[in-house]
Amino acid sequence: MVDRLAAELVPLRALALSLLTLAAAITAAVVSPETLLDQEALASGLALIPALLLAHHRRWSVVSTLLGVGLVALTIVHLAPPLFGVSPEVPIPTMFVVAPYIAVVLSAGWLGEVRRYQAELKATQLQLIQSDKLDSIGRMTAGIAHEVKNPLMMILVGTKILSKRLVNADDTTRQILQDMSDAVARADRIIGGLLSYSRDGGLDLEPADLNATIETSLLFVKHELDKVQIAVVKDLDPSIPTLKLDGFKMQQVFINLLMNAIHAIGQDGDIRVSSSVQTLAAGRGVGYRRTDRYVPGERVAVIRIEDSGPGIPEEHLSKLFDPFFTTKPVGRGTGLGLAVCRQIVEMHRGSIEVGNREGRGAQATVILRLEHPEDDYEKATDSARG
Amino acid sequence: MRKRRILLVDDEVAIARALAMYLTENGDCEVCVENAGSAALAAARQFRPDLILLDIVMPDADGGTLAAQMKAEPVLKHTHIVFLTALVSRNATGGGSKTIGGLPFLAKPVDPDAVLEYIDQHVVVRG
Known part of the structure; x- marks a missing residue:
């Protein structure tokens, strides 16, 4: 809210400035009517208003700069004759009028730039706060995960012992014992997810074929795809050079993204997987x-x-990468999938975005660098780990 | 053929008891359980196991150091040591066979059948 107000205020402030300067020009023209050329200044002052407003749009800042340069040229033309000893055609007051315009035009351009920097700074700060938050959550979950593994182990071994001893057990008993083993396996998977989020391991980088990594990930979800009749359209660019990847972690990213797509579709639909340089x-x-x-x-x-x-519903877009944010039913997702994906991709010095496609459906985009000096990797890994 | 001798070092009393029971009943093993990490080295010297299942994080000892001490003992240096730990996740290792400090590990919670399978693969009893 405050941000929006501030954003609204910047062009208003610029407009107020230009109006003030215009008022000064009019005053100057009224006070010394003999300086006819002040009309020029007046005209340029009027031209400044749209220029100032334009200055606040990135793509128009060039126009406003050009206008500013034009005004500087005008000033030089007016100043030149007295400098070279020619009698001044332009009375001095004109200069007093023109100079503030130039100042305003230039500062307006700067204001726009400052505003953009402020917005970026704020976004970066938010990211920092977020990553700090993620870090403490990560530490906490890692602690809990380790603690839970021992009791799980006890249940698993106990269940196995009972299964072996109850040789004459009826079907229901056997089923219950099997379900218990399955439950332990599921809890173990969830813990695995929590731990891979908790920034436990670094990257195990090896030269890898990105398309092969994608293909393997697709194999992992093939069963799920077939179950709900989802077709996959592949458009993989064979010209992608070998990348340094942690193949297993990157697979985890693609599997996560594919599973999200499958869950989003539900039944009957298609997924398009593409890679390109x-x-x-x-x-x-x-x-x-x-x-x-x-x-x-x-x-x-x-x-x-x-x-x-x-x-993806509009209101969910900003929360997609928040840990524990999930729209899946209880027990279906931990809400860590995308948070883990982002962490892995950022450790690779890449980026990931998830949003809506034009028309229908969602899309996830992963960008990975093709060139990367070795030491940069360590830096990226360190900063991704917090 | 004699039974395979397994030393199980784990401060989690219930897990150690249950796993020992499972290995004894289903795997033709003779299992010696040691819950105190600090007593593990002495237990190993005395028991002369074919394989040692070693927890890493214990209140009174660190499995990594213990393993190094065991490997330094002439009578134990050829004994197979495998960590049994909650420190790592199975999927953190990509399902592949990785090591901690040069030694293999089994990640908790591990299916006791997988432990037996591991013993089958790595312990050959002669005589």
Whole structure:
């Protein structure tokens, strides 16, 4: 709310500034009517208002800068004759009027830039808070997970002993014992998920074929896919070079994303899995600032998993990567899937986004760097671990 | 053929008791249980096991150090040692066979049949 207000206020402030300057111009023209050229200043002052407003849109800041430069040129033209000893055609008051305009135009451009920086800073701060929160949750879950494993082991061994001893048990008893073993296995899987979230291990990087990793992940979910009649359309780019990956962890990412797609579709539908090499153009997160993840012109592998499900409700989009956020029924998901995915991808110095497709369905996009100096990996692993 | 001698070191009394029972009843094993990590080395010297199942995190001893001490003993240096631990997850290892400090491990909760299978694979009793 406050942010929105602040965002609204910036152009208003710029407008107020330009109006003030305009008022100054009018005053100057009224006070010294003999300085006819003040009309020029007046006209340029009027032209400044749209320029100032435009300055607040990134793509128009170039226009406002050009206008500013134009005004500087105008000023020089007005200043030049007296400098070269020619009698001044432009009376001095004009300068007093023109100068503030220039200042305002330039500062307006800066204001826009400052505002963008502020927004980015805020986003980064939020991320930091989030990662701090995740870290303590991670530590806590790791502690709990380890503690729970011993009792689980006891139940498992006990169940096995009973199964062996109750040789003459009826079907129901045997079924119950089997269910107990299955329950332990399920609890173990959940704990495995918690632990892989808790940043226990680093990466085990090896040169890997990304498409093969995707194919293996697809094999793992084949049974699930067949069960609910979901078709997979593959569009894997064979030109993707060998990447340094922790194959097992990256598989975990793809399996998670595929399982999400399967659960979203429910029954009958299709999933499109594609991989490609792309060269990044400047844009969000791609630039030369410290906060930018990639630099323009960088070559990356882009893996996309699109589903024909109902898509993600607007209100859930911001919470998708929060640990323990889940819309799946109790017992179906821990809400750690995407949080783990993001952690793994970021340890690989990549990025992941999940959102809605145009039209229908959701899509997950994983971006992985193709070039990466070795030491950067350690840095990324360290920062991803917190 | 003599029974396979297994030393089970785990401070979790109930787990050790149950697992020992399972291995004894179903796996043709003679199991010696030691719940105190600090007494494990002495127990190993005396029992001369074919295989040692060793917990890592124990209140009075650290399994890693114990394993190193055991390997340094002339009578134990050829004894197969396998960690039995809640420290790692099976899926954290990718299901593959990895090691902790150069020694193999079984991640808790492990199916006792899997322990037996491991013993079958690694312990060959002569005579």
